[in-house]
Amino acid sequence: MPDRYAVIGHPIAHSKSPLIHGLFAQATGQDMRYEAIDGGAEAGGFGRALAAFRAAGGRGVNVTLPFKLEALAAAGEASDDARLAGAANALRFDGDRVQACNFDGIGLARDIEVNLGLPLAGRRVLLLGAGGAARGALLPLARAGARRIAIANRTAAKAASLARELAPHLPGSCILSGGALADLPAGETFDLVLNATSASLSAGTPAVPPGAFAPGALAYDMVYGQGLTPFLQLAQAAGATRVADGAGMLVEQAAEAFAWWRGMRPDTRQVLSMLQSRS
Numbered sequence: 001m002p003d004r005y006a007v008i009g010h011p012i013a014h015s016k017s018p019l020i021h022g023l024f025a026q027a028t029g030q031d032m033r034y035e036a037i038d039g040g041a042e043a044g045g046f047g048r049a050l051a052a053f054r055a056a057g058g059r060g061v062n063v064t065l066p067f068k069l070e071a072l073a074a075a076g077e078a079s080d081d082a083r084l085a086g087a088a089n090a091l092r093f094d095g096d097r098v099q100a101c102n103f104d105g106i107g108l109a110r111d112i113e114v115n116l117g118l119p120l121a122g123r124r125v126l127l128l129g130a131g132g133a134a135r136g137a138l139l140p141l142a143r144a145g146a147r148r149i150a151i152a153n154r155t156a157a158k159a160a161s162l163a164r165e166l167a168p169h170l171p172g173s174c175i176l177s178g179g180a181l182a183d184l185p186a187g188e189t190f191d192l193v194l195n196a197t198s199a200s201l202s203a204g205t206p207a208v209p210p211g212a213f214a215p216g217a218l219a220y221d222m223v224y225g226q227g228l229t230p231f232l233q234l235a236q237a238a239g240a241t242r243v244a245d246g247a248g249m250l251v252e253q254a255a256e257a258f259a260w261w262r263g264m265r266p267d268t269r270q271v272l273s274m275l276q277s278r279s
């Protein structure tokens, strides 16, 4: 009997996780099955789906929107990344124990540093958005050595409160601020501009001032499969020489979860290029 894993979300039909984990399992020779489960829109749907999957012998799950907060609440133990993000994107079942991790931020940092070749040490980062994705990215970016992180959000108060909450957990060398785009000091430039808003899903973009992109900056949109989003177009027009979407982040966080479950980290290069060639 193959070991069973799944991703739970709503909606879930679009999820690439079954494809990615299927390819990882094939490449590493792991005897496992990975399926997509719709937690539904009704209250309690996630809890019911999780309980049913565990009762059927499931070994672990990935969790995606809108259940990442509930996933953390369902776990008895959580990694620092999951606790500080206030959300989990992976659970592991070990008898009665349910452990939670959040690999989104680590996946992002790995994609930027390894796949895109931009070491984060000493970089100045403009992080757009203050939702779950931005929150999960903060600690891994700072841990990787970013020396300045400016969080800018449409609702400025959310960015300010996120900065206040997480500042004590960041290395002292990282200068952190939170507010609106309009609050950025005039003339400040960034090596990495990260779109962690969901604006691209509705063909919108935060209005980043062209002067915010340092020469040779990398513009990164966390959404994937949307082609050259309005944010990436804006970045190119402002002179960003490198642009990327979140496909690499997706594959890298999946590889982290796979390693946590199965004790071996799969190679991500082929899976990522296959995913990119399909979009």
Ligand code: NAP
Pocket: 104, 128, 129, 130, 131, 132, 133, 134, 153, 154, 155, 158, 196, 197, 198, 199, 200, 201, 204, 205, 206, 222, 223, 224, 246, 247, 249, 250, 251, 253
């Ligand atoms: P979320 O918690 O709902 O937060 C959404 C954020 O986007 C908020 O800061 C919101 O600002 C901002 N926003 C929404 N529409 C906007 C607009 N038109 N203009 C400016 N800002 C806008 O969502 P999330 O979980 O953080 O996800 C954010 C994005 O990251 C999504 O597109 C998601 O697909 C992507 N993501 C990708 C991966 C990956 O593996 N590649 C993983 C996780 C997330 P307000 O606070 O003002 O409402």
